Amino acid sequence: xxxxxxxxxxxxxxxxxxxxxxxxxxxxxxxxxxxxxxxxxxxxxxxxxxxxxxxxxxxxxxxxxxxxxxxxxxxxxxxxxxxxxxxxxxxxxxxxxxxxxxxxxxxxxxxxxxxxxxxxxxxxxxxxxxxxxxxxxxxxxxxxxxxxxxxxxxxxxxxxxxxxxxxxxxxxxxxxxxxxxxxxxxxxxxxxxxxxxxxxxxxxxxxxxxxxxxxxxxxxxxxxxxxxxxxxxxxxxxxxxxxxxxxxxxxxxxxxxxxxxxxxx
Amino acid sequence: xxxxxxxxxxxxxxxxxxxxxxxxxxxxxxxxxxxxxxxxxxxxxxxxxxxxxxxxxxxxxxxxxxxxxxxxxxxxxxxxxxxxxxxxxxxxxxxxxxxxxxxxxxxxxxxxxxxxxxxxxxxxxxxxxxxxxxxxxxxxxxxxxxxxxxxxxxxxxxxxxxxxxxxxxxxxxxxxxxxxxxxxxxxxxxxxxxxxxxxxxxxxxxxxxxxxxxxxxxxxxxxxxxxxxxxxxxxxxxxxxxxxxxxxxxxxxxx
Numbered sequence: 001x002x003x004x005x006x007x008x009x010x011x012x013x014x015x016x017x018x019x020x021x022x023x024x025x026x027x028x029x030x031x032x033x034x035x036x037x038x039x040x041x042x043x044x045x046x047x048x049x050x051x052x053x054x055x056x057x058x059x060x061x062x063x064x065x066x067x068x069x070x071x072x073x074x075x076x077x078x079x080x081x082x083x084x085x086x087x088x089x090x091x092x093x094x095x096x097x098x099x100x101x102x103x104x105x106x107x108x109x110x111x112x113x114x115x116x117x118x119x120x121x122x123x124x125x126x127x128x129x130x131x132x133x134x135x136x137x138x139x140x141x142x143x144x145x146x147x148x149x150x151x152x153x154x155x156x157x158x159x160x161x162x163x164x165x166x167x168x169x170x171x172x173x174x175x176x177x178x179x180x181x182x183x184x185x186x187x188x189x190x191x192x193x194x195x196x197x198x199x200x201x202x203x204x205x206x207x208x209x210x211x212x213x214x215x216x217x218x219x220x221x222x223x224x225x226x227x228x229x230x231x232x233x234x235x236x237x238x239x240x241x242x243x244x245x246x247x248x249x250x251x252x253x254x255x256x257x258x259x260x261x262x263x264x265x
Numbered sequence: 266x267x268x269x270x271x272x273x274x275x276x277x278x279x280x281x282x283x284x285x286x287x288x289x290x291x292x293x294x295x296x297x298x299x300x301x302x303x304x305x306x307x308x309x310x311x312x313x314x315x316x317x318x319x320x321x322x323x324x325x326x327x328x329x330x331x332x333x334x335x336x337x338x339x340x341x342x343x344x345x346x347x348x349x350x351x352x353x354x355x356x357x358x359x360x361x362x363x364x365x366x367x368x369x370x371x372x373x374x375x376x377x378x379x380x381x382x383x384x385x386x387x388x389x390x391x392x393x394x395x396x397x398x399x400x401x402x403x404x405x406x407x408x409x410x411x412x413x414x415x416x417x418x419x420x421x422x423x424x425x426x427x428x429x430x431x432x433x434x435x436x437x438x439x440x441x442x443x444x445x446x447x448x449x450x451x452x453x454x455x456x457x458x459x460x461x462x463x464x465x466x467x468x469x470x471x472x473x474x475x476x477x478x479x480x481x482x483x484x485x486x487x488x489x490x491x492x493x494x495x496x497x498x499x500x501x502x503x504x505x506x507x508x509x510x511x512x513x514x515x516x517x518x519x520x
Contacts, residue, residue: 001266001297001496032266174519181481181516193505227445228507236505242266243497251457251490253482254519255512262445265438265508 004247005033009085011078013068013128014095014147015050016041020197021147021241022094023050024234028242029090030059038081038088040064041095060085068095068124078131087139090245091132093146096121096166098199103158114161121165126172133180140184143245146173147237148191150260154225166191170256177254186253188244193260194222195232227262269501270298274350276343278333278391279360279410280315281306284469285461286410287359288315289488290495292322294355297496301325303346303353306360307332325350333360333387343394352402355499356395358388358409361430363463366423377425384429385436392440396449403448408498409437410491411455413514430455434510441508450507452498457514459486482515 010029015022016039026037027050037054041047044065051063062084066077081088099117100109125146136142149166151157173189180187209215223229240259243249258264275294280287281304291302292315302319306312309330319326327349331342346353364379365372388409399405412430437453444451458476460469473485494513497503512518 001268003266177516178481178519182483184482186482186516227442228450228505229446230505232505239502240506243502248493248497249513251482251484251486251515252494252511252513253516257506257509257511259506261505262441262507265441 001248003032003242005029006035008034008089009081009087010034010037010090010092010245011040011081011088011132012037012092012094013040015039016043016046017198018046018049019234020094021192021195021234021237022092023053024238025092025094025241026050026054026061027057028238029092029245030054030057030061032242032246034059034090036060036085038062038064038085040066040077042067068128069119071127074127075131078128082135088132088135089139089142091129091142091144092241092245093125093128093144095124096147098159098162100159100161106160109161117161117165118168121162122168122172125169129176133185136185137180137183142185144176144185144187145241145244146187146189147241148173148189148256150191150193150258150264152191153258153264173256174254181253186250188249188252188254189256190237190241190244191256191258191260191264192237193226193232193258193263195234195237197234225263226260230261232259232261266502268297268496270294270355270499271300273299273354274301274303274346274352275299275355275357275499276303276305276346276353276395277357277359278305278387280304281308281311282462283311283314284488285359286456286459286488286491286495287357288318289492290357290359291315291319293492293496294357294499295319295322295324295326297500299324299355301350303327303329303350305329305331305333305342333391334382336390339390339394343391343398347398353395353398354402354405356391356405356407357495357499358391358407360387361410363423363426365425369424372425380423380425380429381432384426385432388433389436396444399449400444400447405449406499407440407449407451408495409433409451409453410495411437411453411510413455413457413512413518415455416512416518416520437510438508445507450498450503452503452506452508453510454491454494454498455510455512455514455518456491457486457512457517459488459491461488477515480515480517484515486513486515
Protein backbone atom coordinates (compact mmCIF):
# COMPACT_ATOMS: atom_id res chain seq x y z
CA UNK A 1 0.00 0.00 0.00
CA UNK A 2 1.33 3.42 -0.90
CA UNK A 3 1.12 5.52 2.24
CA UNK A 4 1.59 8.83 0.42
CA UNK A 5 4.87 9.75 2.11
CA UNK A 6 6.66 10.81 -1.05
CA UNK A 7 8.07 14.31 -0.62
CA UNK A 8 6.97 14.49 3.01
CA UNK A 9 9.07 15.96 5.81
CA UNK A 10 8.71 14.46 9.27
CA UNK A 11 9.92 15.52 12.70
CA UNK A 12 10.24 12.90 15.46
CA UNK A 13 10.94 13.87 19.07
CA UNK A 14 12.43 11.51 21.62
CA UNK A 15 14.31 9.72 18.88
CA UNK A 16 17.58 9.37 20.79
CA UNK A 17 17.10 6.10 22.67
CA UNK A 18 18.38 3.27 20.52
CA UNK A 19 15.70 0.92 21.89
CA UNK A 20 12.82 3.40 21.92
CA UNK A 21 9.66 4.03 19.91
CA UNK A 22 11.06 7.28 18.48
CA UNK A 23 13.96 5.70 16.61
CA UNK A 24 11.80 2.87 15.28
CA UNK A 25 9.20 5.36 14.08
CA UNK A 26 11.83 7.57 12.40
CA UNK A 27 13.30 4.56 10.57
CA UNK A 28 9.90 3.35 9.39
CA UNK A 29 8.94 6.83 8.12
CA UNK A 30 12.19 6.81 6.15
CA UNK A 31 11.65 3.30 4.79
CA UNK A 32 8.12 4.14 3.72
CA UNK A 33 9.28 7.01 1.55
CA UNK A 34 9.54 10.29 3.49
CA UNK A 35 11.92 12.72 1.86
CA UNK A 36 13.45 13.74 5.18
CA UNK A 37 13.07 12.77 8.83
CA UNK A 38 14.43 15.29 11.32
CA UNK A 39 15.09 13.71 14.70
CA UNK A 40 15.46 15.40 18.05
CA UNK A 41 16.29 14.43 21.61
CA UNK A 42 17.61 16.01 24.79
CA UNK A 43 20.65 13.81 24.24
CA UNK A 44 22.30 14.98 21.01
CA UNK A 45 24.89 12.20 20.84
CA UNK A 46 22.19 9.52 20.91
CA UNK A 47 19.98 11.18 18.35
CA UNK A 48 22.93 11.59 15.96
CA UNK A 49 23.08 7.79 15.82
CA UNK A 50 19.41 7.73 14.80
CA UNK A 51 20.02 10.35 12.09
CA UNK A 52 22.86 8.20 10.73
CA UNK A 53 20.58 5.15 10.66
CA UNK A 54 17.92 7.17 8.80
CA UNK A 55 20.48 8.36 6.23
CA UNK A 56 21.59 4.77 5.63
CA UNK A 57 18.06 4.15 4.34
CA UNK A 58 18.60 6.81 1.68
CA UNK A 59 16.47 9.43 3.43
CA UNK A 60 17.64 12.90 4.48
CA UNK A 61 17.99 13.55 8.18
CA UNK A 62 19.33 16.00 10.72
CA UNK A 63 19.80 15.45 14.43
CA UNK A 64 18.86 18.38 16.65
CA UNK A 65 19.48 18.55 20.39
CA UNK A 66 16.61 20.09 22.35
CA UNK A 67 15.09 19.92 25.80
CA UNK A 68 11.36 20.04 25.00
CA UNK A 69 10.56 21.48 28.42
CA UNK A 70 12.37 24.69 27.37
CA UNK A 71 10.32 26.85 25.04
CA UNK A 72 13.32 28.64 23.50
CA UNK A 73 15.06 25.34 22.72
CA UNK A 74 11.87 24.00 21.16
CA UNK A 75 11.40 27.08 18.96
CA UNK A 76 15.04 26.91 17.83
CA UNK A 77 14.71 23.16 17.13
CA UNK A 78 11.61 23.56 14.96
CA UNK A 79 13.13 26.58 13.19
CA UNK A 80 16.25 24.53 12.43
CA UNK A 81 14.15 21.74 10.87
CA UNK A 82 12.07 24.18 8.80
CA UNK A 83 15.17 26.14 7.70
CA UNK A 84 16.68 22.88 6.51
CA UNK A 85 13.66 21.36 4.71
CA UNK A 86 11.25 24.24 4.15
CA UNK A 87 8.25 22.60 5.88
CA UNK A 88 7.03 19.99 8.32
CA UNK A 89 4.24 17.63 7.20
CA UNK A 90 4.38 15.11 10.01
CA UNK A 91 5.09 15.54 13.68
CA UNK A 92 5.53 12.51 15.94
CA UNK A 93 5.60 13.54 19.60
CA UNK A 94 7.39 10.59 21.13
CA UNK A 95 9.55 12.30 23.78
CA UNK A 96 8.43 11.60 27.33
CA UNK A 97 9.42 9.71 30.46
CA UNK A 98 8.32 8.46 33.84
CA UNK A 99 9.96 10.82 36.30
CA UNK A 100 8.84 9.30 39.57
CA UNK A 101 9.59 6.03 41.23
CA UNK A 102 7.17 3.19 40.62
CA UNK A 103 4.46 2.62 43.24
CA UNK A 104 5.04 5.83 45.18
CA UNK A 105 1.51 7.08 45.98
CA UNK A 106 0.63 10.50 44.60
CA UNK A 107 0.31 12.05 48.04
CA UNK A 108 3.82 10.98 48.99
CA UNK A 109 5.35 12.66 45.95
CA UNK A 110 6.72 16.18 46.07
CA UNK A 111 4.89 18.93 44.29
CA UNK A 112 8.03 19.33 42.14
CA UNK A 113 7.66 15.74 40.94
CA UNK A 114 4.09 16.36 39.80
CA UNK A 115 5.10 19.56 38.13
CA UNK A 116 8.12 18.08 36.35
CA UNK A 117 6.04 15.20 35.03
CA UNK A 118 3.45 17.55 33.54
CA UNK A 119 6.16 19.89 32.23
CA UNK A 120 7.86 17.10 30.31
CA UNK A 121 5.03 14.92 29.01
CA UNK A 122 2.23 17.43 28.54
CA UNK A 123 3.74 20.88 28.19
CA UNK A 124 6.74 19.49 26.27
CA UNK A 125 4.38 17.96 23.72
CA UNK A 126 2.33 21.16 23.61
CA UNK A 127 5.42 23.37 23.11
CA UNK A 128 6.62 21.31 20.16
CA UNK A 129 3.15 21.17 18.64
CA UNK A 130 2.62 24.92 19.04
CA UNK A 131 5.89 25.62 17.26
CA UNK A 132 5.03 23.26 14.38
CA UNK A 133 1.35 24.18 13.86
CA UNK A 134 1.90 27.51 12.03
CA UNK A 135 3.90 25.68 9.34
CA UNK A 136 1.16 23.10 8.89
CA UNK A 137 -1.57 25.75 8.77
CA UNK A 138 0.30 27.56 6.03
CA UNK A 139 0.09 24.50 3.77
CA UNK A 140 -3.39 23.50 5.08
CA UNK A 141 -2.10 20.00 5.70
CA UNK A 142 -0.42 18.12 8.48
CA UNK A 143 -0.50 14.97 10.59
CA UNK A 144 0.40 14.92 14.26
CA UNK A 145 0.78 11.68 16.21
CA UNK A 146 1.20 11.83 19.98
CA UNK A 147 2.35 8.96 22.12
CA UNK A 148 0.00 8.39 25.02
CA UNK A 149 0.01 5.42 27.35
CA UNK A 150 -2.04 2.39 28.30
CA UNK A 151 -1.32 3.39 31.92
CA UNK A 152 -4.22 5.83 31.65
CA UNK A 153 -6.48 2.79 31.99
CA UNK A 154 -4.32 0.49 34.13
CA UNK A 155 -4.84 1.42 37.74
CA UNK A 156 -2.43 -1.17 39.09
CA UNK A 157 0.62 0.05 37.23
CA UNK A 158 1.77 2.29 40.07
CA UNK A 159 2.68 5.19 37.85
CA UNK A 160 -0.12 7.57 38.80
CA UNK A 161 1.38 10.95 38.00
CA UNK A 162 2.77 9.67 34.71
CA UNK A 163 -0.68 8.29 33.83
CA UNK A 164 -2.25 11.67 34.65
CA UNK A 165 0.19 13.47 32.34
CA UNK A 166 -0.54 10.97 29.57
CA UNK A 167 -4.31 11.19 29.98
CA UNK A 168 -3.89 14.91 29.50
CA UNK A 169 -2.19 14.10 26.18
CA UNK A 170 -5.27 12.11 25.12
CA UNK A 171 -7.38 15.18 25.74
CA UNK A 172 -4.89 17.56 24.14
CA UNK A 173 -5.06 15.29 21.08
CA UNK A 174 -8.85 15.67 20.90
CA UNK A 175 -8.86 19.42 21.52
CA UNK A 176 -6.24 19.96 18.84
CA UNK A 177 -8.04 17.66 16.40
CA UNK A 178 -11.24 19.65 16.88
CA UNK A 179 -9.53 23.01 16.57
CA UNK A 180 -7.33 22.24 13.58
CA UNK A 181 -9.67 20.05 11.51
CA UNK A 182 -10.68 23.07 9.44
CA UNK A 183 -7.00 23.72 8.72
CA UNK A 184 -6.46 20.23 7.31
CA UNK A 185 -4.39 19.15 10.30
CA UNK A 186 -5.12 15.78 11.89
CA UNK A 187 -4.05 14.77 15.37
CA UNK A 188 -4.21 11.26 16.83
CA UNK A 189 -2.69 9.44 19.75
CA UNK A 190 -1.11 5.99 20.08
CA UNK A 191 -1.30 4.50 23.58
CA UNK A 192 1.31 1.75 24.03
CA UNK A 193 1.29 -0.95 26.65
CA UNK A 194 4.53 -1.95 28.38
CA UNK A 195 7.42 -2.62 25.96
CA UNK A 196 11.14 -3.30 26.33
CA UNK A 197 12.29 0.34 26.09
CA UNK A 198 14.38 2.40 28.52
CA UNK A 199 11.31 3.20 30.63
CA UNK A 200 12.11 0.33 33.00
CA UNK A 201 15.64 1.58 33.59
CA UNK A 202 14.29 5.00 34.50
CA UNK A 203 11.94 3.44 37.03
CA UNK A 204 14.85 1.58 38.61
CA UNK A 205 16.72 4.88 38.94
CA UNK A 206 19.90 3.47 37.47
CA UNK A 207 19.84 0.26 39.51
CA UNK A 208 20.69 -2.88 37.49
CA UNK A 209 17.75 -4.91 36.17
CA UNK A 210 16.59 -7.81 38.34
CA UNK A 211 18.09 -11.26 37.62
CA UNK A 212 16.62 -13.03 34.57
CA UNK A 213 14.55 -15.54 36.63
CA UNK A 214 12.92 -12.72 38.58
CA UNK A 215 12.45 -10.73 35.38
CA UNK A 216 10.70 -13.71 33.78
CA UNK A 217 8.51 -14.17 36.86
CA UNK A 218 7.51 -10.50 36.77
CA UNK A 219 6.79 -10.65 33.05
CA UNK A 220 4.71 -13.84 33.36
CA UNK A 221 2.69 -12.30 36.18
CA UNK A 222 2.09 -9.22 34.08
CA UNK A 223 1.19 -11.15 30.91
CA UNK A 224 -1.89 -12.63 32.55
CA UNK A 225 -3.52 -9.27 31.90
CA UNK A 226 -2.49 -9.19 28.23
CA UNK A 227 -4.95 -11.28 26.21
CA UNK A 228 -2.66 -11.60 23.17
CA UNK A 229 -0.07 -13.11 25.51
CA UNK A 230 2.96 -10.95 24.81
CA UNK A 231 4.49 -7.57 25.54
CA UNK A 232 4.48 -4.90 22.86
CA UNK A 233 7.47 -4.17 20.67
CA UNK A 234 8.81 -0.92 19.24
CA UNK A 235 7.71 -2.22 15.83
CA UNK A 236 4.09 -2.60 17.01
CA UNK A 237 4.09 1.05 18.00
CA UNK A 238 5.99 2.33 14.97
CA UNK A 239 3.62 0.54 12.55
CA UNK A 240 0.57 2.26 13.92
CA UNK A 241 2.23 5.62 14.39
CA UNK A 242 3.27 5.58 10.75
CA UNK A 243 -0.21 4.56 9.59
CA UNK A 244 -1.76 7.45 11.52
CA UNK A 245 0.84 9.79 9.99
CA UNK A 246 0.02 8.54 6.50
CA UNK A 247 -2.52 9.56 3.86
CA UNK A 248 -4.30 6.22 4.41
CA UNK A 249 -5.91 7.73 7.52
CA UNK A 250 -6.72 11.19 6.26
CA UNK A 251 -10.29 11.11 7.62
CA UNK A 252 -9.24 9.96 11.10
CA UNK A 253 -8.65 12.60 13.74
CA UNK A 254 -8.94 12.95 17.50
CA UNK A 255 -8.62 9.22 18.14
CA UNK A 256 -6.66 7.38 20.82
CA UNK A 257 -5.62 3.90 19.74
CA UNK A 258 -4.58 1.43 22.39
CA UNK A 259 -1.76 -0.83 21.23
CA UNK A 260 -1.56 -3.17 24.17
CA UNK A 261 -2.50 -6.65 23.03
CA UNK A 262 -6.01 -6.26 24.41
CA UNK A 263 -4.87 -5.12 27.86
CA UNK A 264 -6.84 -1.90 27.47
CA UNK A 265 -10.09 -2.14 25.50
CA UNK B 266 4.16 -0.90 2.77
CA UNK B 267 3.63 -4.66 2.80
CA UNK B 268 0.54 -5.42 4.83
CA UNK B 269 1.23 -9.13 5.14
CA UNK B 270 -1.98 -10.07 3.35
CA UNK B 271 -0.29 -12.23 0.75
CA UNK B 272 -1.82 -15.69 0.53
CA UNK B 273 -4.66 -14.77 2.86
CA UNK B 274 -8.31 -15.67 2.31
CA UNK B 275 -10.88 -13.04 3.23
CA UNK B 276 -14.65 -13.00 3.54
CA UNK B 277 -16.54 -9.72 3.28
CA UNK B 278 -20.24 -9.52 4.11
CA UNK B 279 -22.51 -6.81 2.73
CA UNK B 280 -20.35 -6.57 -0.38
CA UNK B 281 -23.22 -6.29 -2.85
CA UNK B 282 -23.93 -2.56 -2.91
CA UNK B 283 -21.84 -0.98 -5.63
CA UNK B 284 -21.53 2.23 -3.58
CA UNK B 285 -20.97 0.58 -0.21
CA UNK B 286 -18.04 0.03 2.15
CA UNK B 287 -18.11 -3.75 1.60
CA UNK B 288 -17.24 -3.62 -2.08
CA UNK B 289 -14.45 -1.10 -1.50
CA UNK B 290 -13.02 -3.23 1.31
CA UNK B 291 -13.16 -6.39 -0.82
CA UNK B 292 -11.36 -4.67 -3.71
CA UNK B 293 -8.68 -3.23 -1.45
CA UNK B 294 -8.08 -6.62 0.19
CA UNK B 295 -7.60 -8.06 -3.30
CA UNK B 296 -5.27 -5.24 -4.40
CA UNK B 297 -3.19 -5.52 -1.23
CA UNK B 298 -2.40 -9.15 -1.80
CA UNK B 299 -5.13 -11.47 -0.54
CA UNK B 300 -5.20 -14.70 -2.49
CA UNK B 301 -8.99 -14.90 -2.47
CA UNK B 302 -11.78 -12.61 -1.37
CA UNK B 303 -15.19 -14.25 -0.96
CA UNK B 304 -18.09 -11.83 -1.02
CA UNK B 305 -21.61 -12.25 0.23
CA UNK B 306 -24.82 -10.28 0.19
CA UNK B 307 -28.53 -10.88 0.47
CA UNK B 308 -28.65 -9.77 -3.16
CA UNK B 309 -26.65 -12.31 -5.17
CA UNK B 310 -26.65 -10.39 -8.46
CA UNK B 311 -25.04 -7.39 -6.75
CA UNK B 312 -22.45 -9.55 -4.99
CA UNK B 313 -21.58 -11.11 -8.36
CA UNK B 314 -20.73 -7.66 -9.74
CA UNK B 315 -18.26 -7.21 -6.89
CA UNK B 316 -16.86 -10.70 -7.49
CA UNK B 317 -16.23 -9.88 -11.14
CA UNK B 318 -14.23 -6.77 -10.18
CA UNK B 319 -12.12 -8.78 -7.76
CA UNK B 320 -11.35 -11.29 -10.50
CA UNK B 321 -10.35 -8.42 -12.79
CA UNK B 322 -7.66 -7.55 -10.21
CA UNK B 323 -6.40 -11.08 -10.74
CA UNK B 324 -7.56 -12.59 -7.46
CA UNK B 325 -9.89 -15.49 -6.74
CA UNK B 326 -13.42 -14.79 -5.64
CA UNK B 327 -16.80 -16.37 -5.12
CA UNK B 328 -20.13 -14.66 -4.56
CA UNK B 329 -22.48 -16.31 -2.10
CA UNK B 330 -26.07 -15.36 -1.37
CA UNK B 331 -26.91 -15.23 2.31
CA UNK B 332 -29.36 -13.58 4.64
CA UNK B 333 -26.99 -13.14 7.55
CA UNK B 334 -29.86 -12.77 10.02
CA UNK B 335 -30.65 -16.42 9.31
CA UNK B 336 -28.42 -18.91 11.20
CA UNK B 337 -28.90 -21.62 8.56
CA UNK B 338 -27.85 -19.26 5.75
CA UNK B 339 -24.77 -18.19 7.68
CA UNK B 340 -23.71 -21.78 8.36
CA UNK B 341 -24.04 -22.62 4.64
CA UNK B 342 -22.17 -19.44 3.68
CA UNK B 343 -19.16 -20.22 5.86
CA UNK B 344 -19.14 -23.87 4.77
CA UNK B 345 -19.12 -22.83 1.10
CA UNK B 346 -16.17 -20.49 1.59
CA UNK B 347 -14.18 -23.00 3.63
CA UNK B 348 -14.96 -25.79 1.13
CA UNK B 349 -13.68 -23.55 -1.65
CA UNK B 350 -10.54 -22.09 -0.05
CA UNK B 351 -9.96 -24.36 3.02
CA UNK B 352 -9.57 -21.37 5.30
CA UNK B 353 -10.74 -17.94 6.31
CA UNK B 354 -8.01 -15.62 7.60
CA UNK B 355 -9.87 -12.33 7.50
CA UNK B 356 -13.55 -11.70 8.18
CA UNK B 357 -14.96 -8.24 7.52
CA UNK B 358 -18.48 -7.86 8.91
CA UNK B 359 -19.86 -5.04 6.82
CA UNK B 360 -23.48 -6.10 6.26
CA UNK B 361 -25.98 -4.08 8.19
CA UNK B 362 -28.58 -1.43 7.76
CA UNK B 363 -31.00 0.94 9.38
CA UNK B 364 -33.96 -1.36 9.85
CA UNK B 365 -36.15 1.09 11.72
CA UNK B 366 -36.15 4.89 11.72
CA UNK B 367 -38.94 4.99 14.29
CA UNK B 368 -37.89 6.58 17.60
CA UNK B 369 -37.87 3.75 20.11
CA UNK B 370 -40.67 5.10 22.30
CA UNK B 371 -43.01 5.04 19.33
CA UNK B 372 -42.00 1.52 18.34
CA UNK B 373 -42.73 -1.98 19.57
CA UNK B 374 -40.19 -4.62 20.62
CA UNK B 375 -40.74 -6.16 17.17
CA UNK B 376 -39.40 -2.93 15.62
CA UNK B 377 -36.43 -2.80 18.01
CA UNK B 378 -35.72 -6.42 17.24
CA UNK B 379 -35.19 -5.68 13.55
CA UNK B 380 -32.10 -3.52 14.12
CA UNK B 381 -30.65 -5.85 16.73
CA UNK B 382 -31.07 -8.84 14.42
CA UNK B 383 -29.73 -7.10 11.35
CA UNK B 384 -26.74 -5.36 12.93
CA UNK B 385 -25.76 -7.30 16.04
CA UNK B 386 -26.94 -10.90 15.80
CA UNK B 387 -25.78 -11.05 12.18
CA UNK B 388 -22.20 -10.28 13.20
CA UNK B 389 -22.38 -12.65 16.15
CA UNK B 390 -23.59 -15.38 13.79
CA UNK B 391 -20.85 -14.97 11.17
CA UNK B 392 -18.19 -14.84 13.87
CA UNK B 393 -19.59 -17.93 15.58
CA UNK B 394 -19.38 -19.86 12.31
CA UNK B 395 -15.91 -18.62 11.35
CA UNK B 396 -14.23 -19.07 14.73
CA UNK B 397 -13.63 -22.85 14.53
CA UNK B 398 -11.61 -22.39 11.31
CA UNK B 399 -9.58 -19.51 12.74
CA UNK B 400 -8.98 -21.36 16.03
CA UNK B 401 -7.68 -24.37 14.15
CA UNK B 402 -4.91 -22.26 12.58
CA UNK B 403 -4.47 -20.17 15.74
CA UNK B 404 -4.76 -17.02 13.63
CA UNK B 405 -7.39 -14.70 12.33
CA UNK B 406 -8.44 -11.08 12.04
CA UNK B 407 -12.03 -9.95 12.36
CA UNK B 408 -13.09 -6.39 11.57
CA UNK B 409 -16.60 -5.25 12.40
CA UNK B 410 -18.22 -2.12 11.06
CA UNK B 411 -19.66 -0.07 13.89
CA UNK B 412 -21.05 3.43 13.62
CA UNK B 413 -20.39 7.00 14.68
CA UNK B 414 -24.10 7.13 15.51
CA UNK B 415 -23.29 5.44 18.83
CA UNK B 416 -21.86 8.82 19.90
CA UNK B 417 -23.89 11.32 17.87
CA UNK B 418 -27.14 11.94 19.61
CA UNK B 419 -29.09 13.86 17.01
CA UNK B 420 -28.42 11.76 14.03
CA UNK B 421 -31.96 10.84 13.08
CA UNK B 422 -31.19 7.20 12.36
CA UNK B 423 -33.76 5.96 14.85
CA UNK B 424 -32.44 4.98 18.26
CA UNK B 425 -32.33 1.25 17.78
CA UNK B 426 -29.77 1.40 14.97
CA UNK B 427 -27.31 3.23 17.24
CA UNK B 428 -28.10 0.85 20.09
CA UNK B 429 -27.45 -2.19 17.89
CA UNK B 430 -24.12 -0.69 16.78
CA UNK B 431 -23.12 0.01 20.39
CA UNK B 432 -23.76 -3.70 20.88
CA UNK B 433 -21.28 -4.34 18.06
CA UNK B 434 -18.64 -2.24 19.88
CA UNK B 435 -19.04 -4.29 23.03
CA UNK B 436 -19.26 -7.60 21.17
CA UNK B 437 -15.95 -6.65 19.50
CA UNK B 438 -14.29 -6.26 22.89
CA UNK B 439 -15.80 -9.42 24.35
CA UNK B 440 -14.71 -11.45 21.34
CA UNK B 441 -11.24 -9.86 21.40
CA UNK B 442 -10.85 -10.92 24.99
CA UNK B 443 -12.22 -14.45 24.49
CA UNK B 444 -10.24 -15.27 21.37
CA UNK B 445 -6.88 -13.56 21.96
CA UNK B 446 -5.49 -16.80 23.38
CA UNK B 447 -6.39 -18.43 20.07
CA UNK B 448 -4.45 -15.82 18.07
CA UNK B 449 -7.63 -14.16 16.79
CA UNK B 450 -7.90 -10.37 16.87
CA UNK B 451 -11.16 -8.46 16.64
CA UNK B 452 -11.49 -4.72 16.06
CA UNK B 453 -14.19 -2.31 14.98
CA UNK B 454 -14.22 0.57 12.50
CA UNK B 455 -16.89 3.19 13.23
CA UNK B 456 -17.65 5.32 10.16
CA UNK B 457 -19.17 8.77 10.05
CA UNK B 458 -21.79 9.60 7.38
CA UNK B 459 -20.81 8.58 3.84
CA UNK B 460 -22.65 8.58 0.50
CA UNK B 461 -23.78 4.93 0.67
CA UNK B 462 -27.27 3.42 0.59
CA UNK B 463 -27.58 4.31 4.29
CA UNK B 464 -28.36 7.84 3.13
CA UNK B 465 -31.91 7.97 1.75
CA UNK B 466 -32.79 9.84 -1.43
CA UNK B 467 -31.15 10.23 -4.83
CA UNK B 468 -28.47 12.85 -4.06
CA UNK B 469 -26.56 11.13 -1.30
CA UNK B 470 -23.47 13.31 -1.55
CA UNK B 471 -25.54 16.49 -1.09
CA UNK B 472 -27.04 15.05 2.09
CA UNK B 473 -23.59 14.04 3.36
CA UNK B 474 -22.26 17.51 2.58
CA UNK B 475 -25.05 19.02 4.63
CA UNK B 476 -24.24 16.75 7.56
CA UNK B 477 -20.56 17.59 7.13
CA UNK B 478 -21.12 21.19 8.19
CA UNK B 479 -20.69 20.12 11.81
CA UNK B 480 -17.70 17.85 11.14
CA UNK B 481 -14.34 19.40 12.14
CA UNK B 482 -12.61 18.22 8.96
CA UNK B 483 -15.43 19.71 6.88
CA UNK B 484 -16.30 16.67 4.78
CA UNK B 485 -18.11 13.37 5.03
CA UNK B 486 -16.45 9.97 4.92
CA UNK B 487 -15.63 8.20 1.67
CA UNK B 488 -15.72 4.47 0.98
CA UNK B 489 -11.93 4.62 0.65
CA UNK B 490 -11.51 6.16 4.12
CA UNK B 491 -13.37 3.24 5.65
CA UNK B 492 -11.69 0.59 3.49
CA UNK B 493 -8.23 1.88 4.44
CA UNK B 494 -8.95 1.67 8.16
CA UNK B 495 -10.55 -1.77 7.79
CA UNK B 496 -7.59 -3.15 5.81
CA UNK B 497 -5.23 -1.85 8.42
CA UNK B 498 -6.99 -3.85 11.16
CA UNK B 499 -7.12 -6.91 8.89
CA UNK B 500 -3.38 -6.67 8.29
CA UNK B 501 -0.36 -7.77 10.30
CA UNK B 502 0.47 -4.10 10.94
CA UNK B 503 -2.03 -4.18 13.76
CA UNK B 504 -0.99 -7.56 15.12
CA UNK B 505 -0.82 -6.16 18.68
CA UNK B 506 -4.15 -4.30 18.49
CA UNK B 507 -7.32 -6.02 19.59
CA UNK B 508 -10.63 -4.86 21.03
CA UNK B 509 -10.26 -1.37 19.57
CA UNK B 510 -13.05 0.80 18.17
CA UNK B 511 -11.66 3.33 15.72
CA UNK B 512 -13.85 6.24 14.69
CA UNK B 513 -13.28 7.31 11.10
CA UNK B 514 -15.37 10.43 11.15
CA UNK B 515 -13.23 13.50 10.50
CA UNK B 516 -13.25 14.44 14.18
CA UNK B 517 -17.02 14.38 14.70
CA UNK B 518 -16.59 11.71 17.36
CA UNK B 519 -13.74 12.48 19.72
CA UNK B 520 -14.67 10.36 22.69
